[in-house]
Amino acid sequence: MLRFFLKRLGWMILTVWIVYTVSFFLMRAVPGGPFASEKKIDDAIKRNIEARYKMDRPLYEQYFSHLWSTVQFDFGPSFRLEDYTVNEVIAQGFPVSASLGIFAMVFALTLGMTAGVVSAVRRNSPYDVSFMMLATIGIAVPNFVLASVAVVIFVFMWPLFPAAGWGQLNQIILPALCLGAPFAGYIARLTRTGMLEVLTSDYIRTAYAKGLSTRQVVMRHAMRGGMLPVVSYLGPATAGILTGSLVLERIFALPGMGSHFIEAALTRDYTLCMGMVLIYTVLLFVMNTLVDLSYSIIDPRVDLEDQA
Amino acid sequence: MTDQSTRPHDPRDLEHYATLLENAHREKGISLWKDAWRRLRRNKASMVSLVFLVLLSLSALLTPLLPLQSPVEQHLGDGTFQPPGMTAAHLPLLELRQEYDETIAELDARLDAAETAQQRSELEDELESIVLNSPFERYWNKPGPITRLMIRFRISLFGNWSVPSICGTDNLGRDVFSRLFWGARVSLVVGIVATLVSLLIGVSYGATAGYLGGRVDRIMMRIVDIFYSVPFIFVVIFLITILDEPSIKASLEQFGIDRITIFYFLIGAIYWLTMARVVRGQIISLKNEQFIEAARTIGASRARIIFRHLIPNVMGIVIVYLTLTIPAVMRFEAFLSFLGIGVAPPDVSWGLLVNEGLQDITPIKIYWWSVTFSGLALAMTLFALSFLGDGLRDALDPRMKNR
Numbered sequence: 001m002l003r004f005f006l007k008r009l010g011w012m013i014l015t016v017w018i019v020y021t022v023s024f025f026l027m028r029a030v031p032g033g034p035f036a037s038e039k040k041i042d043d044a045i046k047r048n049i050e051a052r053y054k055m056d057r058p059l060y061e062q063y064f065s066h067l068w069s070t071v072q073f074d075f076g077p078s079f080r081l082e083d084y085t086v087n088e089v090i091a092q093g094f095p096v097s098a099s100l101g102i103f104a105m106v107f108a109l110t111l112g113m114t115a116g117v118v119s120a121v122r123r124n125s126p127y128d129v130s131f132m133m134l135a136t137i138g139i140a141v142p143n144f145v146l147a148s149v150a151v152v153i154f155v156f157m158w159p160l161f162p163a164a165g166w167g168q169l170n171q172i173i174l175p176a177l178c179l180g181a182p183f184a185g186y187i188a189r190l191t192r193t194g195m196l197e198v199l200t201s202d203y204i205r206t207a208y209a210k211g212l213s214t215r216q217v218v219m220r221h222a223m224r225g226g227m228l229p230v231v232s233y234l235g236p237a238t239a240g241i242l243t244g245s246l247v248l249e250r251i252f253a254l255p256g257m258g259s260h261f262i263e264a265a266l267t268r269d270y271t272l273c274m275g276m277v278l279i280y281t282v283l284l285f286v287m288n289t290l291v292d293l294s295y296s297i298i299d300p301r302v303d304l305e306d307q308a
Numbered sequence: 309m310t311d312q313s314t315r316p317h318d319p320r321d322l323e324h325y326a327t328l329l330e331n332a333h334r335e336k337g338i339s340l341w342k343d344a345w346r347r348l349r350r351n352k353a354s355m356v357s358l359v360f361l362v363l364l365s366l367s368a369l370l371t372p373l374l375p376l377q378s379p380v381e382q383h384l385g386d387g388t389f390q391p392p393g394m395t396a397a398h399l400p401l402l403e404l405r406q407e408y409d410e411t412i413a414e415l416d417a418r419l420d421a422a423e424t425a426q427q428r429s430e431l432e433d434e435l436e437s438i439v440l441n442s443p444f445e446r447y448w449n450k451p452g453p454i455t456r457l458m459i460r461f462r463i464s465l466f467g468n469w470s471v472p473s474i475c476g477t478d479n480l481g482r483d484v485f486s487r488l489f490w491g492a493r494v495s496l497v498v499g500i501v502a503t504l505v506s507l508l509i510g511v512s513y514g515a516t517a518g519y520l521g522g523r524v525d526r527i528m529m530r531i532v533d534i535f536y537s538v539p540f541i542f543v544v545i546f547l548i549t550i551l552d553e554p555s556i557k558a559s560l561e562q563f564g565i566d567r568i569t570i571f572y573f574l575i576g577a578i579y580w581l582t583m584a585r586v587v588r589g590q591i592i593s594l595k596n597e598q599f600i601e602a603a604r605t606i607g608a609s610r611a612r613i614i615f616r617h618l619i620p621n622v623m624g625i626v627i628v629y630l631t632l633t634i635p636a637v638m639r640f641e642a643f644l645s646f647l648g649i650g651v652a653p654p655d656v657s658w659g660l661l662v663n664e665g666l667q668d669i670t671p672i673k674i675y676w677w678s679v680t681f682s683g684l685a686l687a688m689t690l691f692a693l694s695f696l697g698d699g700l701r702d703a704l705d706p707r708m709k710n711r
Contacts, residue, residue: 011533011534011537012537014534015534015537015538018534018538019538019543022543023543023546026546026547026550027550136691136694136695137691139694140635140687140690140691140694141683141687141690141691142639142642142643142686142687142690144642144643144646144662144663144666145662145683145686145687148662148665148666148669148679148683149679149680149683151666151669152669152674152676152679152680156669156674157674239539242539243539243541243542243643246541246647247643247646247647250647251666261542261545262545262647262648262649264549265545265546265548265549265647265649266648266649268549268550268552268553270549270550273545273546273549274546276542277539277542277543277546280539280542281537281538281539281542284537284538284539285537288537
């Protein structure tokens with residue numbers, strides 16, 4: 001277990017370091033440097049930036065000094081927003097994005113798994129057919145199209161939800177639904193396939209032979225095996241939800257990391273952009289590690305050492 | 309057997325073998341592709357998708373020939389936010405073309421007659437400015453030489469008539485229906501070219517790793533693993549931000565690299581990872597298959613083994629992933645364009661159209677048509693592609709055979 005974590009940590013450090021180095025040199029590769037070429041930049045910000053990035057020092061020294069502060073999770077001042085550091089922006093956005101992501105994930109899991117189990121148990125029934133149709137639609141339609149349609153219907157035509165804003169429960173439901181929908185579709189499909197495979201295996205027949213009810217067999221015996229593909233999908237799903245949040249936070253004007261990131265990209269706020277890319281990399285790595293860990297808990301045959 | 313071999317020259321036997329041989333020649337084996345095609349044809353959803361996609365590609369290819377309204381001409385004032393209807397904007401295309409041709413011809417004649425070098429250069433400048441302000445430039449967005457020819461042909465074909473605004477007009481009074489067609493060109497080309505880039509990288513990388521095996525394979529696949537854990541979408545957005553810096557953009561444009569070209573390569577460079585893994589796995593499992601062994605036993609050369617036995621078997625799965633990568637790439641392009649960091653106006657793509665359409669929806673008035681039609685076009689294409697991909701996988705996957 002400890003070895004698994006250490007190995008993972010090693011890979012994470014390597015990956016983050018590569019991402020850091022590439023972004024650092026790309027940023028500096030802009031002719032004259034992004035810090036020099038901009039005329040519009042505020043004097044106060046410029047002084048801060050120059051002091052922070054040690055612009056008078058040779059490049060390698062800048063690289064290492066910046067690396068050292070980055071290791072301490074200090075990403076420096078924002079390039080565009082006066083009086084804001086990158087850390088402050090991230091600290092503001094993170095709780096919003098995290099709660100949106102968690103809501104979306106919970107929604108995707110409950111809806112997807114329920115639909116998948118029902119489809120598998122009632123194979124070829126109208127439930128099965130319609131759930132799988134819905135799943136295909138959910139997967140194929142891009143989430144911003146889905147969100148646009150949802151806004152038209154549920155905000156303007158039939159005003160159930162507010163169009164934008166943050167802070168109340170009903171403001172999070174619609175974005176979370178739209179964000180989770182494609183993943184609910186995938187999870188429903190995976191659950192169905194996994195369950196169908198498990199339901200024909202010998203131990204399920206044994207469980208039935210013992211005289212257990214269908215409910216007990218499905219819930220206690222089949223689910224555990226049938227869930228494995230879903231658990232291994234959670235890693236990619238996390239990455240997808242992080243990406244999807246970029247769009248949904250923008251459509252619903254939520255003040256999360258995603259909208260800050262896009263804003264930073266549009267205004268060319270290099271320091272903020274870079275800090276966020278690093279944070280997203282770490283986040284993805286941590287989530288993937290957690291997923292692999294939970295996978296080995298559900299399926300004891302999986303060796304964690306091999307996963308690292 | 310022994311009986312027959314003792315009298316090998318019996319004419320009846322020879323005849324018998326000859327007919328056998330002839331029959332064997334006449335017996336046609338069903339190739340992998342024919343077999344797959346037969347199975348695909350039975351899959352209704354896939355066939356409908358295939359027909360839809362072929363029609364879509366054809367109409368995207370031939371868009372300049374179709375009697376569509378101008379995708380960029382604005383009708384401010386009364387022309388904005390026209391609901392879907394049968395009103396058509398009438399452009400006097402025939403007259404415009406004639407006027408343009410006459411001006412050019414006249415200038416050409418004067419250029420030929422010009423005597424001094426100064427006169428000549430003045431006339432050339434004038435000619436250039438007329439070409440730059442031609443109706444083609446005004447009503448179509450940066451048409452290339454082929455597109456120009458097609459538009460000319462279209463004017464001869466349909467005259468001044470064009471399809472009415474059956475999908476309404478947008479906030480600047482531009483025809484949505486026409487923008488959908490021109491947007492399809494960009495969306496499809498990005499999808500196909502970026503996928504081909506990813507195919508090129510992925511197949512060569514995966515095949516190399518799989519074929520060489522051993523330590524090289526381990527290192528190459530470890531690199532893929534590392535790449536997998538990088539949130540590439542964020543890195544790409546960061547990259548686009550940097551490449552969009554005016555000074556860099558200017559120097560890139562000197563080499564003829566515009567934003568869309570950068571796009572192809574950036575997107576292609578992300579989506580090769582899965583392809584590399586799949587191809588590598590396939591090559592490794594095929595390398596030790598019995599039919600490869602058999603081919604080697606009967607003395608097939610290495611090149612023959614690779615090109616006749618390995619590649620055709622990998623092609624199936626590569627094509628399946630190709631059809632599944634195209635929608636992913638198209639979705640990514642739409643995603644970036646939607647966020648405003650992808651295809652930039654005056655170019656049109658479906659993602660951009662959805663974005664513009666969404667901005668037309670306000671609590672005061674719901675101009676639903678722009679976002680609905682572009683969203684529908686995008687969703688239907690993605691739908692068709694994923695259905696076709698699924699169908700192809702079922703048709704080409706040997707495990708599904710004869711089921």
